Amino acid sequence: MCRATDANGAKSKQKENIGRDAVQEVNWVALTIFILLFILITILGFIAANWRKGDLDLLHEWGLGGRRFGTVITWFLIGGDLYTAYTFIAVPALAFGAGAIAFFAVPYTIMIYPILFLVFPRLWHVCHKHQYITAADFVRGRFGNRWLALATAITGIVATLPYIALQLVGLQVVIGGMGVGGTGYAADVPLVIAFVILAAFTYTSGLRAPASIAIVKDLLIYITAFAVVIVVPIQLGGFGNIFAKVPPAKLLLAVPGPNTTGAYGIYATLALGSALALFLYPHSVTGILAASSGHAVRRNAALLPGYSFMLGLLALVGFFAIATGVSGLPEFVDGFKSFGNSFAVPALFLHSFPSWFVGIAFAAIGIGALVPAAIMSIAAANLYTRNIHREFINRNPTDKQESQMAKWVSLIVKFGALAFIVFVPQQYAIYLQLLGGIWIIQTVPSVMLGVYTRWFNDWALLIGWAVGIVAGTWMFIAANLTPNFPLAIGGYTFPGYSALYTVILNLVVTIVLTPLFNAVGGRRRDATVAADYFA
């Protein structure tokens, strides 16, 4: 979630080799608690293989937990999946650095749940009926075009990879916050250890591992969020005092000038575009399809806002960090130098809480990185295995070959992400993740509208997708590698989220071309019928 949070923070002072020069002392109490909690979830991750036991040589058992998760587990799983460590670091960091714009994450998460309620139970039903395990499987069945399915699968994989890489940033920041560092690549050793553990239990237990760990992680995150929102305002003498210390330019959005929708347009389009894109991400689809019923999905549309509320509270933590003045304190100079604004949250915790609680809070964020990273790698593995390998390379794998392939791909994906974060400047991962949001939204017509209508022609969808991808990428570059494009029409300027602009273009192209292609080539067979879409 919150791929666009770095809309303005993208140019924040992230150094290329973060975490290399921290000279802060090691916080042993926090580190011990952090490690103990990590050991706990490691054990949990491995024994999860036996939870609601299924044959892990079947892809839907390994990659969807056998579709056995009820309302409560689904709540933890999707919550742990969408509200990631990166979110908990990046949203407050953006509030700390850029102010009110960071709060777009809140209307964004308000709008996702009507979409979840209306669209995704239908997707769940049709996927359950036909044993689909990815959105691309659904597109293949619905529109009968394997190239369109391939485009959907590749979009999903490409959008997911930088997202996995960014989860590691959350982990790096808290490890650095505990004073664990080193020089050169030695600084990355703790990260590598955490990732090897993650890779091992994901390989062994599949989706059951992050589902069980998500319960621990989410409880820790809730404890942390409520503690910080109660304790820090008391320390600082109330919310009034805190907001009084926030500079007026950061407190509210800038009022737009004449002939432009200004910051209001950016805020609204970021929220709406992000909301449309969110559930199209492979890890979101995986979380939804792992539910045991459409009811579980629908109930969660009403229950998941609990996480949104917490996210809003955490966004305020960016302001707490401004009010406490942590960035000016000598003990945090190195942290801010290494991690930029992302250090705002760890610094606030270190400043305001005893070490043992810092250990809990940092573990919550660190584990919060592993849960979505696991689900994302499983989702990417499912896509590769089903929609690329099986479709184009080995058409008749045995069940065991198929699940084995997915396990290997999940490893490759994770170590690819790890290599990316260790060897490539973090800023590139941020750019790619922002682009990923613009790309994934281009599957709205075939997936999100596809569960409601088969009207679109498959080739028209594919061309619309391509136009959207190209236009979105061009806008991102033209806007100096930011997701907000200043769309000029007549004498007016509408700065806004390019994902939203280009998906509209995509849809227009698809609608115009559909009758043309239907007239020329007829249409493919739909493997699904109307009754497949509801109970």
Add this chain to the structure above:
Amino acid sequence: MNEPRNNRHGARSGWSWWYLLFVAQFVASLWVSFYNRADPTWIGIPFFYWYQMLWVIIGAILTAIVYFATDA
């Protein structure tokens, strides 16, 4: 925790007027010029912030209402 499956029948294959309740969440979220203001504050929190947090709760309630109205 396993819900009974496929044993309920409802209107969810088609349209329900209850879905119009969702429109409120979109209007409330997208009408930025309405809520981009500091006053009135609530326990020291500017309107911009508490308004949006309040809508998280209202949105959840509206979704629950739609759930019970269409799924029962």
